[in-house]
Amino acid sequence: MWWSTQPAQGIDAATFRAMAQNALQRHLLSFHAGWHDPIPQLLEAAQNIVVTPTLDVATLPTWSRRRSLLIGDAAHATSPHAGQGASLALEDAMRLGRLMQEGQELGATFRKFEDERRPRAERVVALARRNGNSKREFSATGAWIRDRMLKLLLPVSARGMNWMYAYDPRAA
Structure with a gap:
């Protein structure tokens, strides 16, 4: 399973859900054009593309x-x-x-x-x-700036993510 989250680009979820599989696949291939391997191969091999909203459960009163x-x-x-x-x-x-x-x-x-x-x-x-x-x-210029900034900032911000990635449930 894989996910592709993308800006609406003026297309609502109902329109995406109504698209034929081959049209969805073409859209995804176009949206992800130029991405590194194996992204293009995964998209080309996709046989059942499902459009869903991405949701979460904010909190429950008790578990x-x-x-x-x-x-x-x-x-x-x-x-x-x-x-x-x-x-x-x-x-x-x-x-x-x-x-x-x-x-x-x-x-x-x-x-x-x-x-x-x-x-x-x-x-x-x-x-x-x-x-x-x-x-x-993002505009093309905005995307270019974002991509360069991410390359600079990700190594720095990664240390701040130890709370998530270095967690050991055995030691809790």
Whole structure:
């Protein structure tokens, strides 16, 4: 599975959803023209292109009730703009497993799990939402400037992302 998020360019989602597969494929190939390998090959090989909105779950009042607990996307679905949805689900599973080994009452275990996991999950969801909302159409000059700035700033900003990429659910 892959995602292509792009500015609306004056075309609404309903129009995209009504397009034939070959028209969608041509649009994507045109939009991503000049991108590095294997992007063109992935687009050319696509057989079932689906247009969907990118949504997230901002917050739920609680992740558990009695003997039931939500984890992963059921508790904190995130848009794909941070690339962390599956990672959050795996972290949840690992942390819940560790907490279950402590042998506490189930309700207490679920509360502790949510107290530990909620701040991180909501921070990732918020980051993904900001990333998605910041995608907009650029002029050719604006895109050129953006691309050069990203090459300069990404190495610097990467250190500030350790909270997300260096997280170890076993140590939480």
